[in-house]
Amino acid sequence: MMDETGNPSVIEEQMAYYRARAAEYDEWFYRQGRYDRGEENNARWFAAAEAVREALFAGGQVHSVVELACGTGIWTQELAQLAQQVTALDASPEMLKINQTKVAAENVTYQQVNLFEWEPTQTYDMLFASFWLSHVPPERLSAHLEAMSRALVPDGRLFLVDSLKTPTSTAVDHVIPEASTTLTRKLNDGRTYQIVKVFYEAEGLKAALEAAGFVAQVYQAGDFFWYVDAVRR
Structure with missing residues (x-):
């Protein structure tokens, strides 16, 4: 994937970043190292995460679930209880290897997939x-949501969680620009x-979810997260 100048695209660089970040990714979610923002802030973070977890489980058990960008297994371990x-x-x-070791559940299967080229086969x-979803460029959003819709049975459930634009959600040496996609x-070793x-x-x-065939509600969990609970029409 190259841009118009022949240089690696931001998507290709993003994929390289998450491969390189795999071993330190959990520091972000568990508020460690550069992501530790103090006891009070961390407590609000974990309370918001628990609110999302409760909303996820409130929908009840399901037979099958597909998780996109499963990462190190922070949520895979929850889904293994739900489905x-x-x-x-x-x-x-690298992410898949950590996930498999962490979750170690017989009801979880793994696939290495470039999600920008993903087409569901079941x-x-x-x-x-x-x-x-925050790592999907706006120009690709509609097509990606439509692929999500094709991955679900009629009345299937879509659950998404992502970041609000809160400066203390990221590392102390990260800056969130005012208006940019x-x-x-930066990694712990300084690479950017x-x-x-x-x-x-x-x-x-x-609106984008409804255009892709979902009946959707968007919720906010504390200062840090939004989540979507939707049904495919």
């Missing part, structure tokens, strides 16, 4: 994605990468 069968997809073999009762991310990061607004996201 009889979990299919976990990610582009990074349907599921539920599709879940955490902190993935790309930003610079350009990635896609879109802070979708609830109204526009709901």
Whole structure:
């Protein structure tokens, strides 16, 4: 994937970033190292995450779920309790290896997939994605949501969770630009990468979901997360 100048695209650089970041990714979610913002802020973070978890489980058990961008297994381990069968997809073999070791559940199967080229080959009762949609460029959003719709049975459930534009959600040495769909991310060793990061607004996201065939509600969890609970029409 190259841009018009022949240089690696931001999507290709983003994929390289998450491969390189795999071993330190959990520091972000568990508020460690550069992501530790103090006891009070961290407590609000974990309370918001628990609110999302409760909303996820409130929908009840399902037979099959596909998880996009499963990462290190933070949410895969929850889905393994919620569904009889979990299919976990990610582009990074490093992420998949950590996930498989962490989750170690017989009802989870893994596939290495470039999600920008993903086309579902079967349907599921539920599709879940955490902190993935913000890495989809706006010009690709409609097509990606339509692929999600094709992955679900009629009345299948779509559950998405992602980041609000809160400065303390990221590392102390990261800056969130005022108006941009790309930003610079830094690893612990100082290497930097350009990635896609879109802070979708609830109204526009709901409209895009409805255009893709979903009946959707967008919710906010504390200061840090939004989540979508939707049904495929």
